[in-house]
Amino acid sequence: MTIKTKLLSVALGLAVVMPSFTAVANPTAGVLSECMACHTVSEPSEMTLGERMNRIGPSLYYAGNKFKQAWLEKWLQNPTRLYPAGVFFGQYVEVTDEGDFVFEEDLVSHPKLNEQQAKETTAALFTLKAKSGLAAETSPGEIKNVSRRMGEMNFRKFKACASCHQDVVGEGGVSGPELYTAFERLQLTYLISYMKNPVAWEPKSLMPNQHLKQKDIEKLVGYLKTIAEEAQ
Amino acid sequence: MNKLMTMALMLCLCPLASYADDMTGKKLYQTYCIQCHGVEGDGYGINVEFMEVLPRDHTDTKEMMARTDEDLFKVIKFGGKAIDKSVLMPNWDGNLSDDEIDSLVGYLRVLCCQGEE
Numbered sequence: 001m002t003i004k005t006k007l008l009s010v011a012l013g014l015a016v017v018m019p020s021f022t023a024v025a026n027p028t029a030g031v032l033s034e035c036m037a038c039h040t041v042s043e044p045s046e047m048t049l050g051e052r053m054n055r056i057g058p059s060l061y062y063a064g065n066k067f068k069q070a071w072l073e074k075w076l077q078n079p080t081r082l083y084p085a086g087v088f089f090g091q092y093v094e095v096t097d098e099g100d101f102v103f104e105e106d107l108v109s110h111p112k113l114n115e116q117q118a119k120e121t122t123a124a125l126f127t128l129k130a131k132s133g134l135a136a137e138t139s140p141g142e143i144k145n146v147s148r149r150m151g152e153m154n155f156r157k158f159k160a161c162a163s164c165h166q167d168v169v170g171e172g173g174v175s176g177p178e179l180y181t182a183f184e185r186l187q188l189t190y191l192i193s194y195m196k197n198p199v200a201w202e203p204k205s206l207m208p209n210q211h212l213k214q215k216d217i218e219k220l221v222g223y224l225k226t227i228a229e230e231a232q
Numbered sequence: 233m234n235k236l237m238t239m240a241l242m243l244c245l246c247p248l249a250s251y252a253d254d255m256t257g258k259k260l261y262q263t264y265c266i267q268c269h270g271v272e273g274d275g276y277g278i279n280v281e282f283m284e285v286l287p288r289d290h291t292d293t294k295e296m297m298a299r300t301d302e303d304l305f306k307v308i309k310f311g312g313k314a315i316d317k318s319v320l321m322p323n324w325d326g327n328l329s330d331d332e333i334d335s336l337v338g339y340l341r342v343l344c345c346q347g348e349e
Contacts, residue, residue: 099276173279175267209326
């Protein structure tokens with residue numbers, strides 16, 4: 001597919017799927033149906049590879065167990081890109097003689113909500129609590145900061161997280177979400193539980209399960225805490 | 233002698249022919265592997281810019297033929313360190329079933345040695 005054709009199909013696709021939040025008369029009643037254009041808000045019985053590859057936004061059916069409420073409300077009013085290559089990178093890759101690149105013009109931006117809409121949307125999203133059992137069985141304990149130097153070495157070299165994630169703006173892989181805001185945006189129980197077993201949350205998760213021990217996970221989360229504080 | 237060589241060649245190519253019919257392997261590859269190994273399997277995926285070791289070029293016939301199907305299965309399932317290669321290649325045992333890994337191995341053989349239609 002040429003870039004031109006691709007752009008056209010994305011434009012046509014967006015015309016169909018992108019929600020127009022300004023047009024919502026009653027955000028409380030309508031907001032989750034608007035979200036459904038790009039997100040899954042109810043837990044699917046199963047997910048096929050094809051469905052995973054066509055996803056535009058991340059799953060929201062466990063949003064109430066995933067995000068930090070204050071962060072979400074703020075982010076919805078000023079959304080930034082969390083997945084540098086989109087939720088499924090395969091949709092945005094261009095093959096060139098110099099290697100594969102993300103065709104950034106194709107990436108979909110999240111609609112911006114006003115304060116009232118953000119409040120109501122967040123409240124509605126926090127009623128979505130699938131996977132509560134996973135959250136409940138996770139005991140986070142106290143997370144201590146890990147130094148930038150040791151944490152970075154662990155994150156980048158030993159655990160190879162940087163293959164897919166950025167721990168500093170513009171540094172690291174792009175197929176996974178950026179992680180320099182992870183500690184600020186995600187609940188601790190979710191972070192720990194997801195790192196322990198990603199497919200328990202997302203059946204077609206693209207994050208490998210490294211079978212990390214609780215102590216190893218806490219060290220990585222300690223580094224996420226450090227870099228989130230530095231990023232503020 | 234010629235007849236013997238033809239038969240030997242046919243025996244070698246038969247498994248490849250069945251791999252080519254298996255679209256599951258290609259779909260799995262496009263979902264899990266292209267981020268590092270590239271859409272065309274040449275090792276130049278979108279994540280490689282900050283990697284210290286370039287991912288394996290799956291289109292390199294000579295290199296790939298030096299690996300058995302068992303090696304390929306093992307490296308996908310248990311990661312690079314299982315065969316003394318880079319830790320940048322993760323273990324996919326938590327995400328993929330053995331059947332899915334078999335399909336991927338089949339698709340790797342198409343990429344490396346058969347070419348796609």
